[in-house]
Amino acid sequence: MEMTRILSCLCICLFLIGVGSVKESQPNIVFIVADDLGWNDVGFHNPDMLTPNIDKLASGGVILNQSYVEPLCTPSRHAFMTGIYPYKSGMQHMVIYPEQPYCSPLNLTFLPQKLKKLGYDTHMIGKWHLGMCKWECTPTYRGFDTFYGYYQAQEDYYNKTVLGGLDFRDGKEVVRDDKTYSPITYAKRADWLISQHNKSRPMFLYLPFQSVHEPIQVPKKYEDLYPNIKTDGRRKYSGMVSALDEAIGNVTDSLKRNGMFDNTFIIFTADNGGWPTYYGNNYPLRGGKTTVYEGGTRASAFIYGAGLTKAGYTYNGLIHAVDWNPTLVAVAGGQPDEDIDGINLWEEIRSGSASKRTEFVYHIDEIFTPFEGHEAIRVGDYKLIQGYPGPYPGWYKPDEVTGDQGVEKTDYRHASYLRFYRSANASIELGAELFNLKDDPYEHNNLARDQPELVKKMEGILQEYKKHLVPAMHPPEDKKGNPKNFGGVWTPGWC
Incomplete structure (x- = not known):
């Protein structure tokens, strides 16, 4: 009888040790998206750009030389979250305008929902742009424990308004008093989340920055880093890139201070190519945002950190935006879905072996x-x-x-x-x-x-x-969604 109890206790201890080892093997995941960042707008492609923090991560990790996204941001974000091509979900035409009554289909399972099942705490900071006409469309209903950011495509970097309405939330609550330049605001929020995080659990932080989408706004100290650029807009835009770089450096510093950096896997990608009208640059690639030429779809991207068995090189295998969903599920120790368009490329990108992806839309x-x-x-x-x-x-x-x-x-x-x-x-x-x-x-x-x-x-x-193909959802805008109907705030609940 005593021997039975001893064996029983031993089995329980071994089980608990096993559970602990599984948890310890799950890295934190930080998924950084730069909005409208061009191929030629990062230091690791263009030495004229001052991005030391991005460059350090890229050179110490794996630069992704053929990582593709959609030509516009709503389709790309849909692909990141679902692992499904936008044209199969009706999300392919243009972007979601503020008063359009639709969102990424609610029957689809988003990436943070999958990671939560694997034990992750899930947080989002920044730009959503996957629909907001009803609460069920918004981040905290789609798998994120917390959300700090905005719903629409763009807004003023300081007062957080767009088209006459305030668009800034902490969860479901409106944030009215933040006038800080948004990359600084987002980095501070990330630092707070990291500092407060229960280190016994893995964290997923989705960090889609507002930068460097227009409007072209930046504190002068960043613009002044580029005195040799004569075009006013390009000089300011370049300053925006450097402000983004500083924010990313502050996030990585927070991970280090809180003992999380060595067990964190970082993904950095643009959501589409740079926008030439607003000074983004993709040279020598052809085209830009909104086009299906390489300049609109081939993203500046890299990975860094936990789990990589080979680093410090450029990976030339094909990757598409839909692949991040199953790949990150695999990084987290889960079993990726097989009925999606994305391919699990974790083994390939961590070891440098040939990509399983040979074609894509x-x-x-x-x-x-x-x-x-x-x-x-x-x-x-x-x-x-x-x-x-x-x-x-x-x-x-x-x-x-x-x-x-x-x-x-x-x-x-x-x-x-x-x-x-x-x-x-x-x-x-x-x-x-x-x-x-x-x-x-x-x-x-x-x-x-x-x-x-x-x-x-x-x-x-x-x-x-x-x-x-599923016919594109692109309904007329509905004035019921106008912020004038909600005290001057962009608010769900009207569709």
């Missing part, structure tokens, strides 16, 4: 007009574009602008998006474009006329993908 937007609607896929080294690729067909050096600077910018729903379809830059040849990205990574040579059989083959592959 850049974007499918079936709403075709003379100046919108496009489809693009990559299969191996080849890329096929059909339709209107987007309003930035060229290669823009950092101090070049795109000719539409004089257009009124007061209403971003039109001035910052829809006006591109009237842009002088839209005068490009439509139809199929075929590129060999291995030989021609900057998309100078359209091979469509020379290789019609390959075009036909890739069109067939694209049609197979399109069999799963």
Whole structure:
């Protein structure tokens, strides 16, 4: 009898030790998204950019040389959270405007919901932009324990307003008195969360910064870091990048002070390419935000930290935004879903082995007009574009602008998006474009006329993908959502 009790106690102890070891093996995960950051807007691609904190993490981790996202931010964020291509969920057309009554479908399971089941505390700081017309669409209903940030696409970096309404929340509560430059505010909140965190549990921190989306605003001390840049907007934008870099440095310093850094896995990625109209730069890549050329979809990105068995190099394997969902579930020790588009690439990116991803959909937007609607896929080294690729067909050096600077910018729903379809830059040849990205990574040579059989083959592959297309949700804006109806605050509960 005594021996039975001893064996029973021993089994319990071994079980508890096992549970403890599982918890200890789960790294903290910090997922940083930079809004509208260009390929050429980080120091590890362009030494003229002053990003020492980003560069240190990138050089000590793994620079992702072929990490792809969607050409606009709502689709990319949907892909990050769900692991599903936007065109399969009706999330493919443009972005969610403030008064549009829809959100990322509520029947889909978001990444933080999966991580919570694995024992993670989940926090979000920054930009949502996945819909807010009803509370069920918002972050704390979709898996985040805490939320500190804003719902819409953009806002003033200081007073936190957009289109006449305040848009800033701590959970569900409105924050009215914060006038601090937002990267500083977000880094301070991250420091507080990290300091308060129960270190016996793993943390997931989703940190989609507002920076460096327009409006172009930055404290002068950061702008002054770039005295040699003559273009006023590019100089301010570059200062915004350096302010973002400082905020990221402050977050990593907090992880170190609180003894969490060595057991933290960090992902850094842009949500789409830089926006040439607002001084973002993707050179030497072609195009920019809103386009399916490489400049709109090939993200500045890296990984760093816990779990990597090889670091200090550049990884050339293919990665797509949908892959982060299953990959991070695997990082957390879970079993990734098999019925999503994302591929678990954890073993590949941690060890430097060949990527399992060999093809992907850049974007499918079936709403075709003379100046919108496009489809693009990559299969191996080849890329096929059909339709209107987007309003930035060229290669823009950092101090070049795109000719539409004089257009009124007061209403971003039109001035910052829809006006591109009237842009002088839209005068490009439509139809199929075929590129060999291995030989021609900057998309100078359209091979469509020379290789019609390959075009036909890739069109067939694209049609197979399109069999799963869900019509785009893009309803008219509803004035019931206007902040005037809620005391001047953007508020859910009207759809």
